[in-house]
Amino acid sequence: xxxxxxxxxRYPFQSRPAVNDISFSVRPGELVLCTGPSGCGKSTLIRLxxxxxxxxxxGALEGKVTLGGDSTAALSLPDIARRMGTLxxxxxxxxxxxxxxxxxxxxxxxxxxxxEDIRAGIMRKAGKLGITHIxxxxxxxxxxxxxxxxxxxxxxxxxPPALVLDEPTANLDPESTRDLADMLLKLKESGxxxxxxxxxxxxxxxxxxxxxxxxxxxxxxxxxxxxLRDAALxxxxxxxxxxxxxxxxxxxxxxFPAAPVLEAKNLRFGWKESSLLYDGASFGLDSGVVALIGDxxxxxxxxxxxxxxxNKPLDGAFFADGRELSPRELAAKTGxxxxxxxxxxxxxxxxxxxxxxxxxxxxGREETARLLGMFALEELAERHPQSLSGGEKQRxxxxxxxxxxxxxxxxxxxxxxxxxxxxxxxxxxxxxxxxQGVCAxxxxxxxxxxxxACSSALRLPFPAARDTGSPAGLPRPVP
Amino acid sequence: MQAxxxxxxxxxxxxxxxxxDVRSRMTVSVLASMVTIAxxxxxxQLVLYGMSLIYALTMxxxxxxxxxxxxxxxxxxxxxxxxxxxxxxxxxxxxxxxxSMLVPFLRLAVMINVVLPLAFSSRVQNLLNALRSLxxxxxxxxxxxxxxxxxxxxxxxxxxxxDTMKLRGFRLSPRNxxxxxxxVFRFLFIPLLFRSLRSSExxxxxxxxxxxxxxxxxxRARPYRASRWTRSDTLFVLAALAAAGAAALCQIxxxxxxxxxxxxxxMH
Numbered sequence: 246x247x248x249x250x251x252x253x254x255r256y257p258f259q260s261r262p263a264v265n266d267i268s269f270s271v272r273p274g275e276l277v278l279c280t281g282p283s284g285c286g287k288s289t290l291i292r293l294x295x296x297x298x299x300x301x302x303x304g305a306l307e308g309k310v311t312l313g314g315d316s317t318a319a320l321s322l323p324d325i326a327r328r329m330g331t332l333x334x335x336x337x338x339x340x341x342x343x344x345x346x347x348x349x350x351x352x353x354x355x356x357x358x359x360x361e362d363i364r365a366g367i368m369r370k371a372g373k374l375g376i377t378h379i380x381x382x383x384x385x386x387x388x389x390x391x392x393x394x395x396x397x398x399x400x401x402x403x404x405p406p407a408l409v410l411d412e413p414t415a416n417l418d419p420e421s422t423r424d425l426a427d428m429l430l431k432l433k434e435s436g437x438x439x440x441x442x443x444x445x446x447x448x449x450x451x452x453x454x455x456x457x458x459x460x461x462x463x464x465x466x467x468x469x470x471x472x473l474r475d476a477a478l479x480x481x482x483x484x485x486x487x488x489x490x491x492x493x494x495x496x497x498x499x500x501f502p503a504a505p506v507l508e509a510k511n512l513r514f515g516w517k518e519s520s521l522l523y524d525g526a527s528f529g530l531d532s533g534v535v536a537l538i539g540d541x542x543x544x545x546x547x548x549x550x551x552x553x554x555x556n557k558p559l560d561g562a563f564f565a566d567g568r569e570l571s572p573r574e575l576a577a578k579t580g581x582x583x584x585x586x587x588x589x590x591x592x593x594x595x596x597x598x599x600x601x602x603x604x605x606x607x608x609g610r611e612e613t614a615r616l617l618g619m620f621a622l623e624e625l626a627e628r629h630p631q632s633l634s635g636g637e638k639q640r641x642x643x644x645x646x647x648x649x650x651x652x653x654x655x656x657x658x659x660x661x662x663x664x665x666x667x668x669x670x671x672x673x674x675x676x677x678x679x680x681q682g683v684c685a686x687x688x689x690x691x692x693x694x695x696x697x698a699c700s701s702a703l704r705l706p707f708p709a710a711r712d713t714g715s716p717a718g719l720p721r722p723v724p
Numbered sequence: 725m726q727a728x729x730x731x732x733x734x735x736x737x738x739x740x741x742x743x744x745d746v747r748s749r750m751t752v753s754v755l756a757s758m759v760t761i762a763x764x765x766x767x768x769q770l771v772l773y774g775m776s777l778i779y780a781l782t783m784x785x786x787x788x789x790x791x792x793x794x795x796x797x798x799x800x801x802x803x804x805x806x807x808x809x810x811x812x813x814x815x816x817x818x819x820x821x822x823x824s825m826l827v828p829f830l831r832l833a834v835m836i837n838v839v840l841p842l843a844f845s846s847r848v849q850n851l852l853n854a855l856r857s858l859x860x861x862x863x864x865x866x867x868x869x870x871x872x873x874x875x876x877x878x879x880x881x882x883x884x885x886x887d888t889m890k891l892r893g894f895r896l897s898p899r900n901x902x903x904x905x906x907x908v909f910r911f912l913f914i915p916l917l918f919r920s921l922r923s924s925e926x927x928x929x930x931x932x933x934x935x936x937x938x939x940x941x942x943x944r945a946r947p948y949r950a951s952r953w954t955r956s957d958t959l960f961v962l963a964a965l966a967a968a969g970a971a972a973l974c975q976i977x978x979x980x981x982x983x984x985x986x987x988x989x990x991m992h
Binding site: 295301321323331337339341342343347350351352354356363385553554555577580581585587588589590591602605631645649 | 847848849873876880881884885887888890891892893894907910911914915918919922926927929930931932933934935936937947948949950
């Protein structure tokens with residue numbers, strides 16, 4: 246179905262090719278997993294498959310990419326999209342309408358399908374992917390995991406014979422990840438050709454027929470999933486684990502400490518008055534790496550916004566050192582790394598970005614070198630932040646949050662889209678900062694990160710106070 | 725579902741104008757832009773501004789409106805400073821005073837008042853259908869739709885950039901604007917610039933990946949959400965015509981400038 250024949254591609258103004266002499270095929274009923282360290286050419290491979298390279302990004306292409314026997318060079322982007330659906334790592338890249346149902350209907354409507362058929366299809370597929378309750382929501386109101394599900398539903402509605410999925414589990418909770426694996430198995434059995442590009446590997450054990458490990462723009466290794474059992478290969482290529490345990494059930498609940506770094510009392514908040522996310526929730530945060538876990542859409546990012554003072558709770562307050570904090574004091578006490586790094590980069594170089602954060606926090610420039618080293622950014626120090634890759638931007642914004650040296654450091658999915666080496670680097674940095682008395686609150690679905698770095702968990706949704714007799718189901722502090 | 729039409733674009737409560745057909749909103753936008761260019765008297769522009777503001781306020785998104793006005797004030801301020809600066813350097817070049825900036829400012833404000841409700845309350849597909857029904861070529865109505873669709877994305881980007889500034893510990897206060905203008909510029913405009921470039925690219929890609937092109941079957945298709953012209957639409961357009969008439973009357977009776985003498989004016 247999809248075939249690469251000695252493909253070499255070079256972006257405009259680049260001296261080295263992003264991918265070099267790549268040959269492989271994905272047959273109908275087959276799922277191929279492509280993995281490799283950051284910058285190895287995986288994203289380019291996807292852009293070559295869906296025609297964005299060179300149709301959109303220009304550049305020089307040698308060799309041939311064929312889809313259903315036809316060269317993609319001879320097909321328009323809408324034609325390629327009909328034959329092969331692409332789920333982007335950032336699903337917002339594929340939304341055109343403003344609300345979920347409209348976006349799902351958009352491509353089908355454009356194809357001339359009858360409204361009643363579109364409606365029936367949406368209801369069927371939305372039910373399967375568990376997004377029926379958000380059909381009326383605006384796209385920008387969704388969590389990243391929900392956006393990923395909507396993007397996938399949109400693709401499946403178009404019923405293409407092939408699929409390319411770029412980091413499809415980056416923002417999904419483990420249950421949704423398992424559901425996705427089951428769904429891909431069924432789609433594969435129904436004859437779809439599927440190419441998955443992902444750093445997370447464990448979820449495709451038993452699903453992937455073949456694995457390609459890329460390195461430096463070339464296919465370094467190829468085989469079945471057992472290839473990834475080789476610990477030396479994983480270490481050499483900076484890959485993630487081939488199997489993981491689920492620490493969510495074993496991580497102890499975040500204890501209600503006697504002298505917490507930050508304490509929340511009787512929080513009440515909801516984006517709509519009719520559906521509150523938290524009602525009377527109380528918890529305390531102690532130093533350490535705490536995982537904030539819960540299903541997609543249970544309000545993890547919202548809690549980060551409340552803790553950083555970006556939004557005010559409808560009711561309740563935050564305390565530190567036994568004193569209620571004003572919104573400004575709360576903002577000063579917390580450092581937050583949101584998911585989209587693009588908004589968080591302002592200066593003309595990586596070094597200037599970190600120095601600016603240190604200056605705003607009233608700290609000296611001498612820490613710059615330490616932070617650059619901690620996140621392996623030394624060689625990128627003079628680069629423009631907006632020119633970095635996604636993983637490099639992610640490391641930079643985390644370094645900037647560290648520069649503030651907050652009492653509570655909140656990171657929203659800090660390792661989504663990161664390879665094994667960089668995931669371990671972030672985990673080590675979190676442990677370092679926790680050892681200095683900071684509470685690192687990590688919003689994550691990344692089981693590997695949880696297993697490696699987290700010492701306790703704050704679970705959402707918070708149980709109602711009346712159900713447990715203690716606020717948010719947590720042990721009360723001893724008077 | 726169909727009955728909900730354009731009312732379910734956001735999960736927030738629908739506003740009165742949301743039930744209107746996209747064609748009536750487009751007609752009013754075109755009418756407002758033509759009239760605001762044709763009339764040059766400040767009194768006429770104030771009438772148009774007042775009427776369009778009432779329409780914009782039905783959007784129930786005062787914050788968005790204020791952000792748009794703030795951006796407009798900033799642009800007007802920059803234009804004013806540039807023209808004054810050039811005049812100071814080269815006295816032969818024309819200059820402006822605050823009074824002469826009023827009409828251009830009101831013209832843009834009127835456009836904001838009519839375009840924001842169109843962008844925030846219209847279903848993209850209905851907008852496309854409406855533009856196509858005017859028999860415009862694909863290369864015209866697609867960019868026009870993307871431009872209107874870009875407005876909510878841009879608004880969302882502004883919100884996120886402001887959030888990021890707060891998280892960094894930098895307040896957008898008048899004091900900071902005066903003491904750290906370069907930093908304010910960097911914090912506000914650098915991420916917006918890069919995001920805007922990326923958003924426009926992404927919207928273009930999304931449109932193509934959704935199968936949008938000139939020859940697709942959608943020409944014959946029934947829309948997923950039927951959009952109907954109702955009595956409210958007729959009344960809305962009539963009200964807009966009445967406002968345009970009132971503005972023209974103002975120009976005739978209160979000003980020396982005859983209708984049709986529009987243009988930028990104001991420079992002397």
